[in-house]
Amino acid sequence: MKEARRFAATNLAFGLSTLAVSAIVWWEASKVRPSPYDPLGAGAFPKLVSVLLAGLAILLIARVLLGYAIGDSDTSLISGLTDDGDQTHRRRPFLAVGVLAGLTLYIAALTLTSVGFLWATIVFVAVIGFAMSDRRPRDLVVAGLIAVFIGVALNFLFTRVLIVALP
Numbered sequence: 824m825k826e827a828r829r830f831a832a833t834n835l836a837f838g839l840s841t842l843a844v845s846a847i848v849w850w851e852a853s854k855v856r857p858s859p860y861d862p863l864g865a866g867a868f869p870k871l872v873s874v875l876l877a878g879l880a881i882l883l884i885a886r887v888l889l890g891y892a893i894g895d896s897d898t899s900l901i902s903g904l905t906d907d908g909d910q911t912h913r914r915r916p917f918l919a920v921g922v923l924a925g926l927t928l929y930i931a932a933l934t935l936t937s938v939g940f941l942w943a944t945i946v947f948v949a950v951i952g953f954a955m956s957d958r959r960p961r962d963l964v965v966a967g968l969i970a971v972f973i974g975v976a977l978n979f980l981f982t983r984v985l986i987v988a989l990p
Contacts, residue, residue, distance in 0.1 A: 849877075
């Protein structure tokens with residue numbers, strides 16, 4: 824029973840934080856000025872995404888408040904997630920909230936500081952990769968190497984191929 828309450832609290836926190844993110848996306852998309860030649864404007868797609876995100880967040884919050892189990896079923900599409908027998912996948916409900924918080928900090932670092940895209944991306948990918956691992960020293964090295972590769976590759980893609988000015 825205690826574990827069910829913990830999962831419900833985590834799902835409620837995730838739903839509320841997702842709802843807050845969708846409100847921020849809507850707010851920022853509303854600030855985009857419409858183009859004189861485009862009837863929808865550049866803010867139309869982010870507004871659509873924020874409405875869909877808010878709808879899913881409200882659905883999650885409603886399911887939690889009504890007492891429905893989130894993510895539990897008799898059969899699982901992922902091997903090892905059922906409660907019978909050995910589990911091959913460890914449930915970590917706070918990981919989703921942590922990833923959302925990390926993404927928020929990543930966006931804030933890109934927007935509000937002069938850190939730069941390359942370094943912010945390397946740190947973000949390394950931290951999230953290490954958080955998703957078993958947290959052994961070897962996993963930190965692997966997450967760091969993958970983060971450097973992804974950061975450099977994305978930086979090259981945006982600056983050299985797509986010719987986008989990055990912070």
